[in-house]
Amino acid sequence: MYLIIAEDSASLDRLAADFVERRVTENPQLCLGTVTGASPEGMYRELARRHAKNGLDFSEIRTINTDEYLGLPAIHPQSYHFYLEQKFFCPCGIPLSHTAVPSGTAENALKECERYEAFCRAHPTDLQILGVGHTGHIGFNEPEDCFADKTHIVDLHQETISANSVYFSDGEHIPTQAITVGIGTLMRAKEILLLIRGASKAEVTYKLLCGPVTPRVPGTILRFHRNVTAIIDGEAISLVWERAPELLREYTSGQEGFTERR
Numbered sequence: 001m002y003l004i005i006a007e008d009s010a011s012l013d014r015l016a017a018d019f020v021e022r023r024v025t026e027n028p029q030l031c032l033g034t035v036t037g038a039s040p041e042g043m044y045r046e047l048a049r050r051h052a053k054n055g056l057d058f059s060e061i062r063t064i065n066t067d068e069y070l071g072l073p074a075i076h077p078q079s080y081h082f083y084l085e086q087k088f089f090c091p092c093g094i095p096l097s098h099t100a101v102p103s104g105t106a107e108n109a110l111k112e113c114e115r116y117e118a119f120c121r122a123h124p125t126d127l128q129i130l131g132v133g134h135t136g137h138i139g140f141n142e143p144e145d146c147f148a149d150k151t152h153i154v155d156l157h158q159e160t161i162s163a164n165s166v167y168f169s170d171g172e173h174i175p176t177q178a179i180t181v182g183i184g185t186l187m188r189a190k191e192i193l194l195l196i197r198g199a200s201k202a203e204v205t206y207k208l209l210c211g212p213v214t215p216r217v218p219g220t221i222l223r224f225h226r227n228v229t230a231i232i233d234g235e236a237i238s239l240v241w242e243r244a245p246e247l248l249r250e251y252t253s254g255q256e257g258f259t260e261r262r
Ligand code: GLP
Pocket: 035, 036, 037, 038, 039, 040, 066, 067, 130, 131, 132, 133, 134, 138, 139, 140, 164
């Protein structure tokens, strides 16, 4: 894993956008695994700014999103379809026909999982963007007894439901299930860009980088992927500084383990 520590939130957005810009420029037909949430939002904004200002071209990329709430139609403002269209696809000029998000309202959700799994297999991801939830989830792969390989339906943890409830209005039904690609799909991506920001992610960041690799903290599996770059802001990395400074010293002195790569 390569680790980049961003001074603050704005610099995390810029560094992440630089990374994606480089990959899209190298390969205009990049297959990009997308993710939603607060972690990549500023990066999408920055990419949209570069598209408008410098003509950064996304017209040939393909995107595959990790997950969607079960029960939310694509037009629901809290659906991941809606998020991506508003914050990434439209502002960056990505043709909607090049994008894929699981359907949250398919008549048969299990069939939708099979369809999406086959789609993912047929379109190998070049670069997968990821965030991490408070439970350690990646995509919506919540803590379990084993790592799920394929696209599946997941019962969201109470902690995840509470964290995401801030996006829903008072009294509005908050989905308790989602469709998510499996850990196997995420691990097959050629490259992964992991973004972690904010003090509320300090504990999970510590577990992710320093704890045992376990399906109880699904994001820990990323330590076994051979090409992950993590961009983490100062608040999120704070407990690693405090509890395992030697690990970050290794990083800063450019020795084995966590090294910087821009
Ligand atoms: C969400 C999404 C994930 C995301 C994670 C972290 O609910 N399903 O794909 O990476 O939880 O979200 P955030 O970046 O808002 O903390």
